[in-house]
Amino acid sequence: MSPSPQEEEDLAAAWGEALEQEEAAPAPAAPAPEATRVLNQAEIDSLLGFGGDSAKQEDQTGIQRIVSAGLVSYERLPMLEIVFDRLVRILSTSLRNFTSDNVEVSIDSIVSLRFGDYLNSVPLPAMLAVFKVEEWDNYGLLVVDSALIYSVVDVLLGGRRGTAAMRIEGRPYTTIERTLVERLITVVLQDLSDAFSPLSPATFRFERLEVNPRFVAISRLSNACILARLRVDMEDRGGKVELLLPYATLEPVRELLLQQFMGEKFGRDSIWETHLAEELRHTELSLNVVLDEQAMPLASVMSLQRGDCITLNVAPGAPVTLRCGEVPLFEAELGRRENRLAVRISRELRRQAED
Known part of the structure; x- marks a missing residue:
């Protein structure tokens, strides 16, 4: 049975009112796209498990700590600590002249560890400089972390004071950055030679620059090394320099480094010699x-x-x-x-x- 003309008109009117109400209603808001954020190196290291040694040590038992503490106890070298103190004083002046900026150098720590353990703990990205000590006929390692690399590049290329150096993750170092860091490494090695000169003549010669720890095999992984961490601060920026010397490298001057340091000078005391000579002349x-x-x-x-x-x-x-x-x-x-x-x-x- 077909609808009457009156019913068709009522249906058409109802359909038109429904369409008008649907067009007047506000459209539902579209879901906002999620904001993407790039993780920095510190967060990546935290996700991968680096830098969480303190938390891991809290979960270890006493025997596990003894086993992983370094395995052996190495002798202290009193004179080597004085050499590093002398290096800090010389390096502060050299880096001020190198960067034309206010630079402060300090020692964070001096520890003994195995060469393989250190390679596994190197914070990447970094530049690893292999150098040779001519008189001792052996090698050492100088590591410059990424924070200091970007700070030095920014300062040498005329970056503004008062702004932190921009750190770009996930890209290799450019030729300009490598060249500028090589100049920095040359300055550090020259000052290291000067720091050792009162104790024993030593020429630290730069060999090569690497960015992968696997290519710096200067010693066996189980060999003992001494590590000195230096902190370089340039106003609101800076970074760390790590100096690694295997005990085999220091063997030619081991007897000199075992000496107990007394006073403020290496070796002879010129003031005491002059006084003794004057008194002997009147004897x-x-x-x-x-x-x-x-x-x-x-x-x-x-x-x-x-x-x-x-x-x-x-x-x-x-x-x-x-x-x-x-x-x-x-x-x-x-x-x-x-x-x-x-x-x-x-x-x-x-x-x-x-x-």
Whole structure:
């Protein structure tokens, strides 16, 4: 049964009102896209498990801590600590001249560890410089972290003061950055040579620059090394320099490094030497003129009486010896001056014996 004309008109009117209400209603808001954020290196290291040594140590038992503490205990090198202190003072001045900025260098820590453990803990990205000590015929490692790399590049290329260096993650270092860091490494190695020079001559020569720890195999993974961490601050920016020296590299100067350091200078004390020399010049000594020496039996010596004569086997005018205690000093001629016996020194015996 088909609808009547009146019903068709009512349906059409109802349909039109529904369409008008739907068009007047506000459209539902579209879901906002999620904001994407790039993780920095510190967050990546945290996700991968780096830098969480303290939390891991809290979960370890006492035996596990002993096993993973370094495995062996190495001897302290007192003089090496003084060398690093001298390096800090020299490096502060050199980096101020290098960057034309206010630079402060300090020592964070000096620790002993195994070479393989250190390679596994190197924070990447970083630049690893391999250097050779010419006199000791062995190698060492100098590591510059990314924060100091970007800070040095920013300062040397005219970056504004008061702004932190921009750190770009996930890209290799450019040729300009590598060249500028090589200049920085050359300055550090030259200062390291100067720091060792009062103790022993040492020339630290730059070999190569690497960005992957696998390519810096300068020692066996189980060998012992000493690590010095230096902090470089340039106002509101800076970073760390890590100096790694295997114990095999330090073996030629090990005896010197074991010395107990006293005072503020290496080796000789010029002030004490000058004072001692001045006092020795005013010391009074007694010189003995030896005319002759002869061996006599003890019985003959005990039988000597007043008035006895001892014959000297020396011809008149023969040279005599001047001694200080048991040390012969000069050879002289015996004579007389104003009713007194006198000797004229002809030659020095001690210097001739040394020659």
